[in-house]
Amino acid sequence: MMLKGRLITVGRAIAFVLLALILCGIVFQLAGYSAKEMFQSIADGAFLNPGAWKNSLRWALPLFITACGVAISFRCGFFNVGAQGQFYLGAIGATFVVDFMAGWPAFVVIPLAFLAGILGGAIWALWPALLRVRSGTDEVITTLMGNFIAGLVLIYVCSGILKDPSGTGQVMASRPVSPAFRISTNSGLSPTIIGIVIVVGVAMWLLVNRTAFGVLSSLAGRNPIMVVWQGAKLSRLGIAGFVLGGALAGLAGTIEVLGPNGRLVSGFLPAHGFTAILIALVASLSITGTAIVSLFFGGLAAASLYLPVLAGLPSAAIDIINAAIALFITARTVPGLARLAARRRASGST
Amino acid sequence: MAPSGAPALECRDVSVSYGPVAALSGVSLRLAPGLIHAVCGQNGAGKTTFARVASGLVRPNRGALFISGQEVATGNVARARAAGVELVHQSFALPPSFTVAEAMEFGAEKGTPIYSRRGLEARWKQHLENLGVRVRLRDRIRDLAVEQQQGVEIARALVAEASVLILDEPTAVLSPTGVEMLFDRLRNLKAGGVTILLILHKIREVLGVADTVTVLRGGKLVEGPLPAGDTTPQRLAHAIVGSAAEQALSGADEAALTGAEGRDLGASVEPVASVPATPAGPVALEIAGASTRADPEGPALADIDLAVGRSEIVGVAGVEGNGQRTLVRMLANLADLQSGRIALAGTDVTRGALAARRGAGLRIIPFERNTEGLSLASSLWENWSARQLLFGPLLKLISPAAWRRDCDLSLKQWDVRYATTTQPAGSLSGGNAQKLILAREVDADASLIIAAQPTRGLDVGATAFVWKSLRAARERGCGVLLISSDLDELFDISDRLIVMLSGRIVAEFRPPYSLSAVGAAMTGAR
Numbered sequence: 001m002m003l004k005g006r007l008i009t010v011g012r013a014i015a016f017v018l019l020a021l022i023l024c025g026i027v028f029q030l031a032g033y034s035a036k037e038m039f040q041s042i043a044d045g046a047f048l049n050p051g052a053w054k055n056s057l058r059w060a061l062p063l064f065i066t067a068c069g070v071a072i073s074f075r076c077g078f079f080n081v082g083a084q085g086q087f088y089l090g091a092i093g094a095t096f097v098v099d100f101m102a103g104w105p106a107f108v109v110i111p112l113a114f115l116a117g118i119l120g121g122a123i124w125a126l127w128p129a130l131l132r133v134r135s136g137t138d139e140v141i142t143t144l145m146g147n148f149i150a151g152l153v154l155i156y157v158c159s160g161i162l163k164d165p166s167g168t169g170q171v172m173a174s175r176p177v178s179p180a181f182r183i184s185t186n187s188g189l190s191p192t193i194i195g196i197v198i199v200v201g202v203a204m205w206l207l208v209n210r211t212a213f214g215v216l217s218s219l220a221g222r223n224p225i226m227v228v229w230q231g232a233k234l235s236r237l238g239i240a241g242f243v244l245g246g247a248l249a250g251l252a253g254t255i256e257v258l259g260p261n262g263r264l265v266s267g268f269l270p271a272h273g274f275t276a277i278l279i280a281l282v283a284s285l286s287i288t289g290t291a292i293v294s295l296f297f298g299g300l301a302a303a304s305l306y307l308p309v310l311a312g313l314p315s316a317a318i319d320i321i322n323a324a325i326a327l328f329i330t331a332r333t334v335p336g337l338a339r340l341a342a343r344r345r346a347s348g349s350t
Numbered sequence: 351m352a353p354s355g356a357p358a359l360e361c362r363d364v365s366v367s368y369g370p371v372a373a374l375s376g377v378s379l380r381l382a383p384g385l386i387h388a389v390c391g392q393n394g395a396g397k398t399t400f401a402r403v404a405s406g407l408v409r410p411n412r413g414a415l416f417i418s419g420q421e422v423a424t425g426n427v428a429r430a431r432a433a434g435v436e437l438v439h440q441s442f443a444l445p446p447s448f449t450v451a452e453a454m455e456f457g458a459e460k461g462t463p464i465y466s467r468r469g470l471e472a473r474w475k476q477h478l479e480n481l482g483v484r485v486r487l488r489d490r491i492r493d494l495a496v497e498q499q500q501g502v503e504i505a506r507a508l509v510a511e512a513s514v515l516i517l518d519e520p521t522a523v524l525s526p527t528g529v530e531m532l533f534d535r536l537r538n539l540k541a542g543g544v545t546i547l548l549i550l551h552k553i554r555e556v557l558g559v560a561d562t563v564t565v566l567r568g569g570k571l572v573e574g575p576l577p578a579g580d581t582t583p584q585r586l587a588h589a590i591v592g593s594a595a596e597q598a599l600s601g602a603d604e605a606a607l608t609g610a611e612g613r614d615l616g617a618s619v620e621p622v623a624s625v626p627a628t629p630a631g632p633v634a635l636e637i638a639g640a641s642t643r644a645d646p647e648g649p650a651l652a653d654i655d656l657a658v659g660r661s662e663i664v665g666v667a668g669v670e671g672n673g674q675r676t677l678v679r680m681l682a683n684l685a686d687l688q689s690g691r692i693a694l695a696g697t698d699v700t701r702g703a704l705a706a707r708r709g710a711g712l713r714i715i716p717f718e719r720n721t722e723g724l725s726l727a728s729s730l731w732e733n734w735s736a737r738q739l740l741f742g743p744l745l746k747l748i749s750p751a752a753w754r755r756d757c758d759l760s761l762k763q764w765d766v767r768y769a770t771t772t773q774p775a776g777s778l779s780g781g782n783a784q785k786l787i788l789a790r791e792v793d794a795d796a797s798l799i800i801a802a803q804p805t806r807g808l809d810v811g812a813t814a815f816v817w818k819s820l821r822a823a824r825e826r827g828c829g830v831l832l833i834s835s836d837l838d839e840l841f842d843i844s845d846r847l848i849v850m851l852s853g854r855i856v857a858e859f860r861p862p863y864s865l866s867a868v869g870a871a872m873t874g875a876r
Contacts, residue, residue, distance in 0.1 A: 210747050212739035215732050223725035228681065229716050230736045328662035 009284050013329070017282065020324035027320075034314055038050040041313075043117030046299030055305075058188030060261055060298025061197045062252040066276035067294055068204045068247030071285040073125075076241030077221035082128060082143025083249045084273025085150030086121040089248025091257045092157055093120030095174050095264040098181045098257075099162055105305075106180045113181065114254050122243045123251015124150060129242035139242075147273065160268035174264040181258060188194065189262030196255065200248065217241060248274060275301070277323060279327050294298040298324075356419030358383035358514050358545035359435070360783030361402055364413030365401050366569075373399040374410065374569045381562070383418070386536060387575060388560035390553070391590055392809035396569040397549045401518045404547065405437035407429030410637035418513060438503050438520060446492035450474070450485050454506055468810070481505050482535060495671065497528040498806045498871055504535065508544075515539065516547045519807065521555055526585075527669065527873070533559045534595065551588050551809060554787040554838070590810055605633045632696030634658045634711075634798040634829025640680060648676040649853040654690070656855060658798060658829040661764040663820060665844030666833040669872055673853035675717060681831075682714055683707060695797040703739065710714050711797025715787055715804050717833075723787045726776030730768060731757040733775045734790050781812030788819055801834045817843050837868065862863065 008246035025035035040345040046056050066083050073080040093116035101109045145147055155172065162174040184190035208214040220237050252272070257264055279297050282288030305317035357380040366374040368704035374396045381387045391397050402408040404415065409425020416422065416670060451470035454477070478485065485494060494502070500520060508517055517536075521529045527837040536546050536559060550556050556563055557578055557804040563586065564574035573581075573589045612707050635658040644650035658664045668674055679685035681692070683704045692700050694710040702710070716722035724733050731750070734757040737749070754771045760767065766785045768778060775783060778824045784804065803821060805813040820830050820843060834840050840847055841863045849857040849871040858870035 142740050206747065207745075209750065211745055212742055212748055213744040215748075215750075216736065216744070217737055219725045219732055219736055222727040223721065225718075225738065226723065226725045226733075228684070229704075229714060229738055230739055231708045233703075233705075301794045336554045 004120045010289065013282050013284065016328040017325055020310075020328045024317075024321050024324050028313070028317065038307070038313055041310035041320075042303040044310065045303030047079070047133055047215075047220060051304075052299075052302060054187065054189055056295065056299040060231075060294045060299035061188070061193055062255050063272065063276055063279060063298055063301075064197060064291055064294035065200050065207050065252040065255070066273060067199060067279040067283070067290045069245035070276050071280040071283065071287065071290055072208065072217070072248075073206065074280060075221050075247035075285050076217040077216075077224055077238050078129070078132070078242050079140050079217070080125060080128070080143050080242055080245050081140055081184045081277060082125065082150075082273070082278050083245065084145045084270070085147040086124040086246040086249035087236070087253040087256075087269075087276075088150040088154045089124040090117040090121035090253030091264055092154060092162075092248065092253075093117045093158075094254040094257045095162055095177075098177050098348070099174060102178055104247075109181055110183065110258070113258060114251070117250045117254025117257075119250070125242045125246025125248070128332075129239045133238060146291065151270075154264070154268075155266045158264060161215065162264060164263070169293045170284075172266040176263045177258060182262060185257070185261040186260050186262060190259070193259055196251070200251070201287065202290060208287050213237075213240070217313040219251050220318070223287075225288040239253065239267065249276070252276075255314040268310075271319065271322070278322060278326050278329065287346060352835055356383070357381055359547065360416040360419075361403065361417070362414045364400075364403055364410045364415070366396075366403060366408060369628065372569050374403070374566075376452045377413075377566070377569075377571045379564060379571060379575065381545065381547065381575060383545050383816065384540065384543055385561040386540055386559055387562045388548045389557040389564045390550050390556050390579075390586070391566035392811055395566040395590075395809070397566055398518055399547050400566065401437060401516050401547070404430070404514075405435050405516055407437070407528075416464065418659065434511065436507035436510065436512040436515050438500070438507050438515070439513070444499060444503060444506075446490070448491050449488050449650060450478075450489040450491065450494070450502055453491055453502060454509065456871050473517045474810045477509070478502070478505050481508065482538065489524075497531060501535070507588070508539075509582050510756040512544060514545045514547065516549070518549045518550065521550065521552065527854060529555060547718045551807075553583050553590070554588065557581075557583065557848070558690075587810065602870070632693070634660050634662070634695055634833065635681075636691075636693040637681075638691045640690045640692060642676055642680055643647060643686040643688055645676075645686065647679070649673050651676050651680060651685075651853045654680075654855055658831050660827045660829055661824050661844050663830040663832055663843055665840035666831065666850060667837060667840050667847055667868055667872055668835075668850035670835055672850045674802070674850055676853065677850070678714070678717065678800055678833065681707070688805070708737070709741065711795060712798040713791040713793070713799045715784075715791055715799065715801045718800040719783055719787065720776075724775045724783060727774055729772045730761065730766075730775055730778075730786060731771040733786060734760065734771075737790050744837065758796070760789045761786065764819075776845060781808045784808060784812065784816065788816065792823055796823065796828050798831065800831045803835065804832070804841060805834070813839075837865065841865075872875075 006102065021039070024041060028038055029035040045052060047053055066087055069086075070080065070083050095112040097113040097116045098109060101112065124146060125143075128137075128139050130140055130144060131137040132139040134273050158172040158174060164173050164175045183192040208218075216227060216232060217237050217240075220234060224234050227237075256269065257323050261268065275297055279290055279293045283293040300321060305313040307313040307315050359377045359379075359381045364377045365372070368376075377396070377400065388763050389397050389400060399408060403410050403413075403424065404423075404789045406425060406427040406429060414421055415424050415430075417430070417435055420433065421434045445456065448456060449467070450865050451467065451474050454474040457467065466782070467488065473560065475487060478487070481501070481504070483498070483505050485498050485502060491499060491502070502515070504515070520532055533555075536548075536601055539545060548556075548560060550560075559576050562575040562779055563578050563581060565572050565586065567590065573586075630694075635656070637656045640651060640654040649672065654677065656664075666677070667675055668696050676685055680687055680871045683702065687700070690700070691698065694707055696713055697710045699707045699710055704712075720726055731754045735753045757771045761771070766778070766782050766789065768782065775786065778786060799820065801816075804816045804820070817839075820832065824830055832840065832844060841861075845861070847859040847863060847868065848855050849859070849868060851872065859868060
């Protein structure tokens with residue numbers, strides 16, 4: 001029964017993604033491109049070309065971490081759409097540590113960089129959470145606006161205090177991270193990163209499926225009033241979910257800086273947080289599902305680099321595909337969103 | 351109106367099944383025009399399904415529907431309405447943010463695309479007055495009392511020239527005076543030639559208003575329609591419950607369910623001497639001088655003094671909206687306590703959070719089963735384990751399989767009917783959902799159980815079960831605070847009765863209770 005229910009959920013998600021892909025195929029065909037070539041090159045770029053899966057994995061791993069955070073805060077019923085800003089603040093925090101502690105030994109700097117990244121993301125989730133709990137400010141608005149502020153902060157530090165003086169001036173970026181502090185090459189795959197992802201994945205799976213927090217947060221997400229009548233502090237559950245989500249996004253930002261990116265670039269990966277939201281929604285907020293869906297979207301991200309070369313399509317085609325998937329998945333989750341809205345109205349008093 | 355020969359509503363051999371469950375099987379029924387007909391039965395007996403078939407909401411798998419002698423295509427609301435059948439739903443379907451005038455306009459056939467509020471009010475004023483519905487047309491639906499909402503709902507159903515009006519459980523949300531008002535209204539409609547079909551639980555109400563009675567059990571027609579004068583409460587109770595379950599009813603419970611006469615004299619009340627002597631030790635609940643601030647959800651409480659002893663069931667009577675909900679919220683620490691003191695089993699919890707109060711033995715069966723009591727989209731076991739999980743450390747690893755097993759055992763003990771503990775709570779019927787809440791809230795560590803409308807909308811069998819459970823909790827030494835708008839229920843199981851009016855406790859009674867004295871206190875007549 002439970003398994004069957006899950007299979008139906010997964011099947012439905014796949015069906016919606018396929019529908020979105022077909023719709024995109026028709027649009028591109030009408031626009032004069034070859035849909036067949038497009039899908040072929042997406043498949044090649046994502047999975048079929050030699051080494052393509054490595055490239056897909058490079059994108060999938062940070063996305064998975066951020067998406068786990070999104071899933072957990074959504075499960076608590078808190079609609080945190082600020083993953084992008086939390087991701088940026090995490091990246092900024094980590095870069096500050098590696099930049100200012102350049103002379104220190106790696107075993108001190110790297111953990112501190114991770115700590116700073118996680119804290120950066122967590123703080124960028126904490127203030128919307130407090131505003132929400134203290135004064136009922138809509139967290140969708142605050143987290144969304146927080147993304148813009150974070151984007152501007154990123155430009156500010158990249159063009160100011162962290163600016164690479166030897167830069168060409170074409171891109172604003174920090175000094176490259178010293179090789180001693182890097183946790184992977186530009187390939188983005190290393191035992192450290194894979195280890196972190198596995199630890200985060202297992203911990204989050206346990207948290208959601210094997211703790212009282214998991215059960216209660218899911219009850220609270222579906223009916224906060226009932227949980228209040230059971231004596232739960234809804235605000236604490238919400239802040240916990242929020243901050244954990246922000247911390248994970250910050251962790252993903254840290255991984256990008258110390259790993260494949262190798263430095264902080266202003267405006268980098270502008271869709272990371274939003275893709276992560278999409279992943280969490282496609283996966284129906286399940287951690288296992290998030291892992292699988294991350295691979296798919298990681299593949300799409302990898303393929304976007306191939307599209308201009310192979311199908312003569314702009315790489316923005318992937319953004320269009322993502323948007324189409326978002327549209328279909330949102331349509332599917334409308335009842336869920338309506339519940340969230342009802343919760344927001346109903347739990348104003350707590 | 352149809353000629354006297356043709357029944358106002360006729361069903362021939364109607365069967366409805368939802369998946370493997372047969373909701374109605376082979377029901378044939380002819381209802382004569384110009385009368386008030388009642389259809390009664392337990393939860394799941396098929397009453398609501400019958401109402402839905404008759405109003406075109408549900409297409410039966412088999413069978414035909416005739417209105418005023420004309421066959422009407424089944425499963426088509428528009429056709430049924432055109433033939434003059436209107437349904438008033440169990441839970442009101444009026445948009446809460448609309449004004450009365452807008453709600454009337456909404457759904458009216460000849461609506462205009464552009465309107466002014468003033469125009470609407472002028473248009474509907476007369477209609478509502480004719481039906482004796484006294485509301486202000488510019489009030490919002492959500493600000494109306496339930497009786498008024500129901501009045502508007504009925505008025506809306508009668509906008510078209512309805513010849514048959516079907517009301518599904520219309521009394522479930524009404525206070526005793528509201529029920530009387532409703533019945534007067536229905537009698538007036540009958541005098542105007544409207545045929546009325548009532549779906550009802552309570553035998554006393556059925557016999558008080560209906561001209562004919564029909565009983566459904568397990569989707570089958572077991573009795574009727576027979577003239578209400580030809581039957582007795584006992585006979586109806588037996589027809590509704592069936593022979594097996596009937597033996598489970600004690601004499602006093604049966605009297606309460608059937609609303610038997612003579613209760614004012616206290617003659618038929620079970621002797622209260624069966625209550626054990628109060629054990630030594632602190633009382634279960636002590637409220638001293640408690641006042642709250644008024645909030646949008648209800649009137650403020652003023653200077654409440656109340657004690658509930660161990661092994662005592664204290665009933666709270668009162669017309670709805672006189673502070674009963676605030677009292678429960680205050681005890682749950684969800685209302686703003688201004689002054690006073692609250693102690694649970696001797697522990698002062700005046701400043702204690704709900705978690706601490708639950709830790710001291712407080713258990714709550716809340717007013718709103720589907721919002722405050724359960725998370726309908728969540729599974730049975732998650733709903734069941736919430737109370738205990740909240741009590742433990744949040745991050746400790748748990749075994750969901752073990753919780754599901756415990757839940758399974760507990761729900762079996764409480765006689766909940768379900769397929770698996772992973773099914774959503776929303777898939778349970780009302781009675782089973784209430785039993786799930788009881789299974790969670792009534793445990794050995796409970797010292798005070800607040801039961802707010804615990805039997806609202808439940809059938810005879812489930813109601814008797816809830817009463818049995820509350821009495822068993824009392825025998826274990828637990829205090830029970832029972833809030834109900836059903837005086838029969840309160841008289842039957844309360845050891846003591848208080849009456850609330852405008853946020854105050856205005857009277858206290860001990861058995862034998864006098865209906866007239868309690869009623870007078872409820873309405874402030876004394």
